[in-house]
Amino acid sequence: xxxxxxxxxxxxxxxxxxxxxxxxxxxxxxxxxxxxxxxxxxxxxxxxxxxxxxxxxxxxxxxxxxxxxxxxxxxxxxxxxxxxxxxxxxxxxxxxxxxxxxxxxxxxxxxxxxxxxxxxxxxxxxxxxxxxxxxxxxxxxxxxxxxxxxxxxxxxxx
Numbered sequence: 470x471x472x473x474x475x476x477x478x479x480x481x482x483x484x485x486x487x488x489x490x491x492x493x494x495x496x497x498x499x500x501x502x503x504x505x506x507x508x509x510x511x512x513x514x515x516x517x518x519x520x521x522x523x524x525x526x527x528x529x530x531x532x533x534x535x536x537x538x539x540x541x542x543x544x545x546x547x548x549x550x551x552x553x554x555x556x557x558x559x560x561x562x563x564x565x566x567x568x569x570x571x572x573x574x575x576x577x578x579x580x581x582x583x584x585x586x587x588x589x590x591x592x593x594x595x596x597x598x599x600x601x602x603x604x605x606x607x608x609x610x611x612x613x614x615x616x617x618x619x620x621x622x623x624x625x626x627x
Contacts, residue, residue: 481505510547510555513592518543520588521560524581529564532573537607538565555596562602569604571614578602578618589621597622 474484474494480502482494493506507515518541529536545558564574578600582589589598600618605611 479503510545510553513555514543514545514558517558517588517592517598518560520586521562521578521581524585525562525577528577528580529573532570532577534566534569534573535607536564536566536569539563555592557597557599558592559599559601562600563605564602565605565607565610567607569613571604571616574602574604575616575618582618582621593621 470487472484472486474482476482477493480496480500483491484494485491492512494509494512495504495506496502496508498504522539522541526536526539540563542561542563543558544561545555547553548556562574562578582593582598582600592598597620599620601616602618603615604613606613
């Protein structure tokens with residue numbers, strides 16, 4: 470993967486990877502930015518959420534699950550002192566649909582966490598990631614089931 474980042478002035482940059490899609494990065498005005506783009510750490514968290522989301526929805530589609538809506542909420546705690554790294558995260562998977570099979574949902578989360586998502590594999594070596602889920606009826610939006618897959622943290626082997 471190759472990334473090119475171009476300075477646009479002050480604290481604003483535009484970056485693109487192999488896909489060619491341009492992303493704007495900036496910082497808050499209080500630290501010299503124009504507040505015109507996302508923050509680098511936000512992009513890391515979005516990448517993590519997006520990686521597992523794509524895995525999970527693809528797996529559930531292959532399992533013929535009738536998912537009508539799907540969201541991920543990710544909360545990441547950060548260290549108070551610089552470099553203010555992520556110290557832990559919770560990924561909450563929210564599934565809406567008709568007759569969703571809890572076992573299929575758990576298997577999709579498991580496969581993403583344990584096999585397919587490189588972002589989870591990499592970041593879980595640095596901080597624990599707790600994986601929780603909720604299954605809702607697609608029409609009434611009633612919560613049907615909720616639980617936790619597990620917290621993943623891989624040993625670095627260092």
